[in-house]
Amino acid sequence: MHIVPALIACLILSAHFLRAGNLFGFLAVLAITALALLARREWSLMLMQGMLFASPVLWIVLVLMTAMERMADGRPYLRACAIFVAVALFSLWSAALLSKPKARERFGR
Numbered sequence: 194m195h196i197v198p199a200l201i202a203c204l205i206l207s208a209h210f211l212r213a214g215n216l217f218g219f220l221a222v223l224a225i226t227a228l229a230l231l232a233r234r235e236w237s238l239m240l241m242q243g244m245l246f247a248s249p250v251l252w253i254v255l256v257l258m259t260a261m262e263r264m265a266d267g268r269p270y271l272r273a274c275a276i277f278v279a280v281a282l283f284s285l286w287s288a289a290l291l292s293k294p295k296a297r298e299r300f301g302r
Contacts, residue, residue, distance in 0.1 A: 195296035198287035199245060200226065205280055206248050229300075238291060238300040245288035252281035 203226040210218030222244065229241040256277045263270035290296060 195290045195293050196230075196299065198283070199241060199291055200230075202245055202248070202280075202284045202287040203241070206244075206251075206284070209251075233300050235297075235300055238296070242288050242291045245284050245291070248284045249281035252277045252284065256281075 203222055207219050207222040207226075210216075210222060225240055225244055229237040256274045259273050259277065260270045263273065
């Protein structure tokens with residue numbers, strides 16, 4: 194069960210790239226996720242974990258960009274920013290779960 198939050202976080206990240214029109218980012222996230230699931234090796238787990246630990250940087254940059262853009266337009270921004278912060282925290286939590294011994298056992302061949 195430790196892998197399920199990580200899979201959800203990866204799907205959210207890939208959906209973001211797809212919505213933004215970044216096909217390379219979309220395919221890269223899906224490839225890393227698939228590689229981690231299929232290879233089931235320590236290095237593939239670390240690659241996925243590294244991606245999830247790095248993804249909050251993207252979400253926080255999006256918080257800042259969204260807030261500035263919406264403030265300039267006079268539109269509400271708090272809800273969108275709260276969602277991005279929640280996704281960033283969820284990504285960190287899911288990456289931390291991959292450090293648990295049960296998750297490591299699954300990938301430790």
